[in-house]
Amino acid sequence: MSSSSKNTLLHVASVAFGAFILFGAVATSSWVQQAGEEELQKSLKSALDNAHQGVLQMYRSHQSPALVLANDERVRNVVQRLLKVQRTRAALLAAPEQNLLRTMFAPYANVVGYEGFFIIAKDGVSLASMRDVNIGGENLLVSQGEYLKQIWAGKSLMSQPIKSDVPLTDRHGHIINGLATMFTSTPIQDEVGATIAVLAIRISPDDSFAPIFSRARFGESGETYAVNAAGVMLSESRFNDHLSQSGLLDDPHHADLMLEVRDPGVDLTQGKTPVLKRENQPLTKMAREISARRSGIDLNGYRDYRGVSVVGAWVWDDQLGYGIATEINATEAFEEHWRTTVTIYAATVLLLITMVGLWWLAMAVRKEVELSAMLAEQAQKAAEKGKSEANLANQAKSEFLSSMSHELRTPLNAITGFAQLLEYANPPLTAHQLEQVRDIRKGGDHLLSLINDILDLSKIEAGKLDISIEPVTVDEVVQQCIDMIEPQTDKYEITLDNRINLDDVEVMSDHLRLRQCLLNLMSNAVKYNRPGGRVTLAAEKVEGHWLRVLVSDNGIGISDKHKGKMFEAFNRLGAEASGVEGTGIGLSLTRTLIEKMGGRIGFTSVEGEGSTFWLDMPLVRSSRPQAAEKQSVDLFSPRHDASEPVERAGVAGGAERLVLYVEDNLANIRIVRGILCTLSHYKLITAQNAEDGIELARKASPDLILMDGTLPNMSGNEAVRRLKACSDTKDIPVIGLSANAMEKDQENAMDAGCSAYLTKPIDIEQFIATVQQTLRA
């Protein structure tokens, strides 16, 4: 999947998850609301039910004393007699039955706390009472309509609270006109069960009615009260004080029968003034329902008689003849719900913010990862590019080294070649001339060794170093090195002290490479010495199977800070400023060569006092018989005194050998001619380009062809391929003779068909041996 489609998918998933969380929050909140409403409904109904049951219970409890009194035979007899008294106030007051009845009621007043009683005749006249003022007149219960009729019909019932017709003392001890009062009434029947009068006992609502509603209050604002069909409050309000402050109540202690349950249209508790007068205000929703004699519940909210938004439940009771309502401020009712909802939404918002944060973080991390991946990719590309550039650079370096080597070897061939020829000139050179010629040759040799060092280093870097391990006589190598170093010791005025005397002791090594290494150490000991200084050569056996060759000097020594960097290639450790010639590769090359030959190298040094470098090479245990070819080696040894007659190796007693040399450089031709002249029975013919060489080879059928590598128009290798392809010339051996000294050059020449390959400058000893060997083959 592409990165952009991954991003789109991630975005869609994030939005979907966000929507899911929002949906979850809404669903949870609505569930909480529903559960809250159910809970609220239960609370309202329970408060309402408690009050309703409380009222019914109170009614029942007050019926008993009334029934007991009404069914008391003495009461009945007295009432029967009183019914016969004239219906005037004076007559009734004067009747002895009046006092009798008052005496009979007294215990109820004292013990149960009833405030008084009425005996009401069929015509509604009060026949008897605790107070004189009511007697002989129409009883106030007559105005209650159906109530008395039901009693006359035989029921025992409690009246609603009604305004008292006499001033009464309230619970605060105040005597108040029109205070609410209640009656429990029961018929007084004669012997055959006919109702002859009604006994009505006055009850104070403060004592038994009001507490029921007080107990049904809940929370901070929940209240329960009774309301009649006209919308008048029958019980006390919880908020009498507020109502009084708002001007709805004259007396802050009494709301019952003093307050119509109307909706002021504004919240009076907020100090607002209603637009309509009280009497013009509509009943509250609950009061309207009660007046319609309906029970119900409203959780949506409506304004109560204070104008406060409430939720409520109400019940209409036909038997009571009024309703009971329970209400609570909507804010309080839904407070828990709001709190939960706010918590849910706050948590949701937090969750969403966290999610957005995480999403943002994920995006940032993703970008970071993508950036890192991109950078890694770029770095990899750069590394690959760098690698291929490095490869190209290596290739270019190899090509450069190869061509440099070729260009230097060609003139070097002339220098060392003629110097060697001059050493064997006839007539011989004088001793002085010979010495000078040897110096020329040594200089050439040194130059050649420099070129070889650089080539070696590049070969080592390319992993193509050519080494052949064989027993090497140490004395011989040491002596060769001493001979080669002499011009340098003379130049730097150094005394060379050779304490090595090993006879035929041999070590396993590559002769040339070992010499190269030892020479390098000796050369350094001379170079980094002081005028008049000393270089000492010594040898010792180490650990039984190593031969250690030590090269010591009493020169400048090596500082401690440089000791760890001695074998770093191209690091001259400050010597470049001293004017001493050098390339900084000698020690690096020496260590690599020694280790490749299975040896070890090390040094000790004290700055200002001198250094000792040592080489360890594995010893050869058995002595090696001297090879016959050794003679020819000695022949051209620098130790050989040229003034002595020299036995030349040649083709003993054989026929003359014809050698064709294809070469465009005349100096090279002269050198080869000179070498062959020193031998018997060799005749040299030459061609200066490949085409002439091939032609001459066909015509003259030489015994041997020497082929230069770089010829005009056609390369030496191509010429060899053509010679080998031609039946006339295919059997003539060819020796490649070229200034191209790279390994690959030799391989190419051999592939083209050469029998051997020699590099310039020509090593005469090697040249003669190769020529003779090729002709013998």
Ligand code: ADP
């Ligand atoms: P070069 O001699 O061409 O500079 P080498 O690799 O042979 O390079 O030596 C590296 C460096 O080590 C020298 O440049 C020189 O500073 C230091 N060195 C080598 N041999 C000696 C020695 N015998 N005494 C003091 N310093 C030496």
